[in-house]
Each structure stands twice: as C-alpha cells, then as structure tokens.
Amino acid sequence: MGSCGSSHVKPNRTGKKIIRKPKPWKHPQPITRSQLMQLREEFWDTAPHYGGKKEIWDALRAAAEADLELAQVIVDSAGIIAQNTDMTICYDESGTKYELPKYVLSEPRNMIRFC
Template identity: 75%
Template sequence: MGCVGSSQSKVDGALKKIRKPKPWKHPQPITKTQLMQLRDEFWDTSPHYGGRKEIWDALRAAAEADDLSLAQAIVDSAGVIVQSSDLTVCYDERGAKYELPKYVLSEPTNLIGDN
C-alpha cells in the first residue's frame, strides 16, 4: 500500500527532519572551483537518472539553501519523501528514487583554496 518510501517518511508521527550530512572527505584534496564543477555536472545530468525534473529542481534548491528550515520547507512543499535525513536518498510521491551525492550537499573536510 502506498509508494515504496511512504512508511519511511514519518518518524513518531512527524515528517522526518532533514539535517546536514556528516563530515566527509573527497578521495583527494579538491578546490572550491573543482567542487562547483562537480556539482554543476551532477545537476545538469540529474534528470537523466530518472524521476521528475520538478523534483530534481526542488532537491537542488533544498541542497543549495543556506538554512535547514528553508530546505525542509522546500522538500515538504514538493512532496519529497525523505528516507535519509541528510537528503542522500529521497523518493517522490510516485515512488521514484532520487540519490544525491554528498558533494552536492556539503563541502568535504579536505577542501583547499584556489590558487
């Protein structure tokens, strides 16, 4: 009954609250410019991974939001079902899965300056 992730969208009767991803490390030191290029490439190709473009747009807006409450409002209003509270795994109302890499959600611990 319901979509694949419907039972996972609630925790104690409330919607799952999103949080910042845990600290992570890129395989090699990366500059802010390289990180932005990786993010742009992901978002440019994300609709090709399946799902609906408007959900991808909402996930991008949430990932780029400066405030967690704004990001929460974006995913809630788009009907995104959050499986992983750090937004790495989400579903839409139709059950389509959306996976976000950590590099679009936060900066790595080994980010270096551009020179």
Template identity: 70%
Template sequence: MGCAGSSFAKGEGNKKIRKPKPWKHSEPITRAQLVQKRDEFWDTAPHYGGQKGKIWDALRVAAEAELSLAQAIVDSAGVIVQSEDLTICYDERGAKYELPKYVLSEPTNLIPDN
C-alpha cells in the same frame, strides 16, 4: 490500496533534515572543482529518472539552502526524505533520488583555489 509500509502514510511528518556528516573527498579538491562537480551532477541527474521540473529542481534548491528553508522546500514539493541528510529521497510516485554528499556539503579536505 497498498501495503501500509509501501507509501508515505498521510499525516505522518516528513523526516527532519539535518546537516550531512563530515566527509572527505578521495583527494583534496578546490572550491572551483567542487562547483564543477556539482554543476555536472545537476545537469545530468534528471537523465537518471524522476521528475525534472518538480523534484530535481526542488532538491537542488533545498541542497543549496539553509536547513529550515530546505525542510520547507522538500515538504512543499512532496519529497519523501528517506535519509535525513537528503542523500536518499523519493517522490510521491515512488521514484528514487540519490544525492551525492558533494552536492549537499563541503568536504573536510577542501583546499583554496589558486
């Protein structure tokens, strides 16, 4: 038995997911560049720890889904949402998952591809 604050209390609902706040990339970026950054992140993210087959895959699908579907995905995968925009989450074992804003939404300075 652990400390009451050390785990997600049973019966307590997960935080409701919301859209990330608008953000600006350090320099203007094209959609193709954004897609490339996202692909690179998802390809390397499991190497930072956590559960590849379950949690990382669920987070990727949730990041690419509409909010209501994303909520259902994280709830069914057992993801504990720390920040409502999904930038910080935990699994049931306490492993931390940090998602950069660029995998969750588009920057305000997105420019057209050439």
C-alpha cells in the same frame, strides 16, 4: 488536573524526518571550491537524465543549495520523502528514488582553502 503526559507531545508533529547536513566526509583527493562547484554543476545537469521528474530534481537542487530551514520547507512543499535526514536518498510521492551525492549537499573536510 490535565491529561497525563500531554505536555510532552509536540503539537505540530508530522512524522517527517527533519533535514540535516550530511556527516563530515572526505573527498578522495583534496579539491578546490571551483572543482567542487564543477562537480555539482555536472551532477545537476545530468541528474534528470537518470529518471524522475524534473520538478523534483529542481526542488532537490533548491533544497541542497538552501539553508536547513528553507530546505525543509522546499522538501515538504514538493512532497519529497527523505529516507535519510541528510537527503542522500529521497523519494517522490509516486515512489521514484532520487540519490544525491554528499558533494552536492555539503563541503568535504579536505577542501583546499585559499587565503
């Protein structure tokens, strides 16, 4: 006998969005890996000055630099609410908004690669 439809429900469903890589994107101009890394460093160095908590910015950076499984753990542990699954817009538990550019989350399609 058993309950109708119970096998279709995932037991550890939390209602939180699962983190994913951003959709492919294109930088306005082709850039090298070193230029991309410089853009990322500049963003992370200045991001806390625009508001929010330093510990949330630190968690977002750690998540952005981690593989997807670890990123999910970091976001969940820090109490970060991802509005978008690609983490471009997030909130902390007090409702403060954090916006992340795609260039800190993934590589552009038009990155110059050296052989």
